[in-house]
Amino acid sequence: MNTLANIALRNLTRQKKRTVLLGSAIAFGVMIVTLINGFAGAFSANVAENFSDLMAGHVFVSGSEKGEGDKTLSVIRDDSALTAAVEASGAPVRYVTRRSSFAGTLIFEGKKLQTNVDGADLSQETFLRDRLLLKEGSWDSMSDENALILSEKIASRLNVDVGDLILVQLETVTGQANVGEFRLAGVSYDAGIFGQMMSYANLGYVNSLIGLAPDEYQTMGIMLDGLKHTDAAAEAIYGRLYGGVQLFERGVKDEDGAVTPFQALMRQQKKESWEGVKYRLFTINEVLSQIEQIVAALDTTAGVILVVLFVIIMVGITNTFSMVMFERIGEIGTMRALGVHRGGVRSMFLYEALFLALGGAVAGIALALVAMGVISLFDFGMDSPAFIIMRNGHLSFFLPPLRAAANVLIIALLTLVAVASPAGKAAKLTPAEALRTQK
Amino acid sequence: MKRFIGAALLALLAAAPAAFAQDARAMLAELDRQGDFAGKDFAALYTIVSQKPGEKDSVTQVRMFRRDDREQFTMLVMLPEVNKGQGYLREDDNVWFYDPTSRKFSFSSIKENIQNSEAKNSDLTKRSILDDYEVAGTTEGFVGKIAVWVIDLRARTKDVSYERIVLHVRKDRTMLLKQEDYSVSGRLMRTTLYPKYVELEGRLMPSQMLIVDELNPGERSQMTMTEQSLAPLPDKVFTKAFLEQVNK
Numbered sequence: 243m244n245t246l247a248n249i250a251l252r253n254l255t256r257q258k259k260r261t262v263l264l265g266s267a268i269a270f271g272v273m274i275v276t277l278i279n280g281f282a283g284a285f286s287a288n289v290a291e292n293f294s295d296l297m298a299g300h301v302f303v304s305g306s307e308k309g310e311g312d313k314t315l316s317v318i319r320d321d322s323a324l325t326a327a328v329e330a331s332g333a334p335v336r337y338v339t340r341r342s343s344f345a346g347t348l349i350f351e352g353k354k355l356q357t358n359v360d361g362a363d364l365s366q367e368t369f370l371r372d373r374l375l376l377k378e379g380s381w382d383s384m385s386d387e388n389a390l391i392l393s394e395k396i397a398s399r400l401n402v403d404v405g406d407l408i409l410v411q412l413e414t415v416t417g418q419a420n421v422g423e424f425r426l427a428g429v430s431y432d433a434g435i436f437g438q439m440m441s442y443a444n445l446g447y448v449n450s451l452i453g454l455a456p457d458e459y460q461t462m463g464i465m466l467d468g469l470k471h472t473d474a475a476a477e478a479i480y481g482r483l484y485g486g487v488q489l490f491e492r493g494v495k496d497e498d499g500a501v502t503p504f505q506a507l508m509r510q511q512k513k514e515s516w517e518g519v520k521y522r523l524f525t526i527n528e529v530l531s532q533i534e535q536i537v538a539a540l541d542t543t544a545g546v547i548l549v550v551l552f553v554i555i556m557v558g559i560t561n562t563f564s565m566v567m568f569e570r571i572g573e574i575g576t577m578r579a580l581g582v583h584r585g586g587v588r589s590m591f592l593y594e595a596l597f598l599a600l601g602g603a604v605a606g607i608a609l610a611l612v613a614m615g616v617i618s619l620f621d622f623g624m625d626s627p628a629f630i631i632m633r634n635g636h637l638s639f640f641l642p643p644l645r646a647a648a649n650v651l652i653i654a655l656l657t658l659v660a661v662a663s664p665a666g667k668a669a670k671l672t673p674a675e676a677l678r679t680q681k
Numbered sequence: 682m683k684r685f686i687g688a689a690l691l692a693l694l695a696a697a698p699a700a701f702a703q704d705a706r707a708m709l710a711e712l713d714r715q716g717d718f719a720g721k722d723f724a725a726l727y728t729i730v731s732q733k734p735g736e737k738d739s740v741t742q743v744r745m746f747r748r749d750d751r752e753q754f755t756m757l758v759m760l761p762e763v764n765k766g767q768g769y770l771r772e773d774d775n776v777w778f779y780d781p782t783s784r785k786f787s788f789s790s791i792k793e794n795i796q797n798s799e800a801k802n803s804d805l806t807k808r809s810i811l812d813d814y815e816v817a818g819t820t821e822g823f824v825g826k827i828a829v830w831v832i833d834l835r836a837r838t839k840d841v842s843y844e845r846i847v848l849h850v851r852k853d854r855t856m857l858l859k860q861e862d863y864s865v866s867g868r869l870m871r872t873t874l875y876p877k878y879v880e881l882e883g884r885l886m887p888s889q890m891l892i893v894d895e896l897n898p899g900e901r902s903q904m905t906m907t908e909q910s911l912a913p914l915p916d917k918v919f920t921k922a923f924l925e926q927v928n929k
Contacts, residue, residue: 310839349896349897352735417790417839417840418836418864419842419864421896453839
């Protein structure tokens with residue numbers, strides 16, 4: 243066996259140019275596929291981390307209070323039980339945020355636009371300043387009670403400049419019509435398709451518009467030491483809250499076709515009846531679970547590219563090995579005459595193909611890792627339209643080891659399939675026939 | 682004697698607002714009565730022409746069916762053609778919206794605007810001003826050349842869309858000529874004018890309304906009521922099945 247493997251290796255080194263070309267083709271395909279896999283691997287984590295910063299938390303708790311006429315109000319009036327549960331959970335909490343929000347219509351000189359406005363305590367949420375870079379205006383202007391930060395896209399569609407007064411039409415938590423007046427304090431860099439999500443105002447003013455008291459709010463955000471702690475922390479906090487306050491069940495399956503666990507939770511709220519306040523605990527992963535579908539799509543694309551590239555490469559490998567068999571026909575005859583069995587000849591060709599595939603795949607992965615390292619050095623800045631899929635302005639990659647191993651395995655198998663036919667033909671040659679055949 | 686006259690004047694001044702409030706309540710009760718078809722069914726066709734700056738006028742037509750005894754209504758969208766077959770149904774406190782494209786019902790609200798107009802569902806339904814609002818003040822004024830009582834009302838409940846409304850009611854007969862709707866923050870949001878009325882079995886129904894959006898200058902809707910009827914309606918009109926069948 244070792245002898246055959248050694249011969250196969252020697253054969254590869256005998257034709258360096260051919261080996262390098264074939265190996266390069268394999269390496270190129272593997273590199274492309276690995277880069278896509280690496281991008282997909284980091285995509286969901288990057289999006290979730292960036293959204294965690296914008297939404298101010300990895301784990302969230304919101305309150306639903308039954309008001310007059312069985313109407314549901316979104317409010318947390320007393321959060322002592324919540325903060326106690328967060329502290330007792332032992333979760334690695336970096337900080338806790340409190341926010342209120344509304345969906346309203348911004349109106350400025352005949353132009354209007356629907357958007358969500360998040361009310362945040364900006365004296366506490368200092369990290370938001372690092373995450374959301376301003377193109378115009380300054381965060382210091384947010385000290386004005388009715389200050390507002392809009393994304394570049396929204397500001398442009400409304401045709402507003404820093405300092406302009408913008409009307410906002412909205413509904414209070416009880417559904418009454420209300421009108422407020424914001425002064426534009428800053429315009430943030432556009433975050434592409436997520437641009438409309440990023441309007442920020444002071445919590446106190448948002449509370450006054452939606453009919454909540456200054457010390458009340460709608461959603462508690464719990465920022466952890468990292469995304470990886472999210473599910474464990476959510477379980478721990480839920481466990482601490484359970485029995486102490488009314489809670490919506492987590493992880494419910496919805497038969498009405500809810501797309502995400504978060505949507506299922508919201509639908510559950512509409513079906514249930516309760517008195518007082520009932521809390522809903524959800525995580526950034528549940529809110530963004532559709533991101534997983536994007537990751538799955540990227541991985542599928544990578545798989546399709548892998549197969550297409552290798553079908554092309556396989557044709558080349560099959561042709562090359564058919565040629566190799568013809569070139570070495572005398573050598574095969576000699577080996578057979580010296581007692582090497584048919585299986586040995588076949589194995590020699592297959593070893594050769596396997597070594598070629600493994601070498602190419604490893605080189606491809608190594609090249610991909612180098613490319614990832616180089617690409618991730620580029621700083622696209624937090625003002626990049628694609629900042630939501632990047633980590634601190636840098637494209638980042640994560641290659642799951644099992645996926646890399648699976649790619650290598652697939653390539654090895656495909657290469658063996660490609661070489662199976664010429665290897666079979668070589669094995670079938672009788673020594674006499676092989677020795678008398680002239681090249 | 683002077684003291685007696687002074688005391689009497691003071692008593693009169695003190696009693697005046699209470700009397701005004703009493704009169705105002707009577708006027709509100711009459712306005713509520715005029716819009717309440719208890720014991721009968723009501724049906725009408727409303728045509729709403731909406732104007733927005735820079736856009737072509739849009740026409741919305743809805744057929745309204747009301748059964749005020751049970752606080753039920755069914756509203757069918759007839760125009761624009763693209764939204765034909767959409768409908769609203771009020772059952773108890775729930776308002777459902779039916780979309781014939783998806784064939785699904787979803788939660789809606791009486792506070793929602795009708796299609797893309799300035800009119801709200803609640804503009805076409807029975808009103809309960811006395812239950813929903815309390816009188817904060819009454820003054821005299823004019824709408825054009827017509828003398829009116831100006832009744833300032835504050836919401837008793839948070840179920841109503843507007844925290845404050847100001848009604849301009851004709852002095853010589855109880856007829857609402859103008860209504861101003863204010864936001865919780867006290868800003869004028871909407872002004873509605875009622876230039877034309879029709880009499881329907883002793884009740885005055887506005888047959889034309891002009892709704893002006895005060896936040897978006899130039900945006901207004903004119904609503905005209907025609908084909909009004911108090912004929913009995915089949916029970917099935919106030920069911921989800923009716924909205925589904927209409928589209929088959």
